[in-house]
Amino acid sequence: MPVEEKNKVIYISHPSGSTAEVALYGATVTSWKVAGIERLFVSKEAIRDGSKAIRGGIPLVFPIFGTKENIQLPQHGFARNSYWEFVGVIHDNNEEVSVRFTLKDTQLESKLRNGWPYSFRLTYTVTLGEKSINTVLGLKNEDEDTFEFNTLLHTYFNAPNIADVTVDGLKSLNFIDKVANGIKELETRDQVTIHSEVDRIYCNVPNHLQVNFGKDYSISIEKTGLKDTVVWNPWIEKSKAMGDFDNEEYHNMICVEVGSVADWVKLGGGESWTGGQTLCVL
């Protein structure tokens, strides 16, 4: 069977041998293997019992990024820490296997629903190919009035060694440096490298990016409907401060997170929105 459900995790396999796993908790993609190699990072300290967002994979940030003064929601919203419903297999052929999840306001715990009191339906479609994974978030505003939101596909990539990682496609872009009190800067490098704590929101990013993992392999990122890209590595002190992250794991991960977070996205009553990414091993 190309798709199986076991203990609230959906296991997907492609005829080529590539596989993916999606936890119903957060609809978090927690594994993506191509040629037997795990391409996503999940901390060995990650909590998977549904009491905290899973530290790794592709958590979904929605409807806020970080925290907002006047919105009573946990950091990064509720999508990553709510149970989603598995809709089923959308299609399954030699090219790709596609599965879908949904989250409606009525599925939220009341505290979370009160924090963002709108009627909405999120759909999340995960499509596994031979060397690719495509993750697309759809949103329908089921209210009469406009609401605004932020969202992010918070992808944690496995990095054999962070010292060898480079990110292409960010040159000449403005970024907000969250490590330097939100100061705005211009990226001048062809390739972004990580040698210390990095937490940056690159704004208005072209749709094609590439992350290189030294000589081992690269992963291309094609995004659609999402304007910005966050690059994050907690480095030493922040790693120590996170209870669900091993102190040494910052050597082995990089987050390159496509989303719309620098400005609110407005969605009119009854309207739909979609945004997503395709990751492909090169």
Ligand SMILES: O=P(O)(O)OC[C@H]1O[C@H](O)[C@H](O)[C@@H](O)[C@@H]1O
């Ligand atoms: O610890 P979390 O709530 O999962 O957030 C993890 C990280 O997410 C994003 O990358 C933010 O830009 C960071 O500032 C934040 O530290």
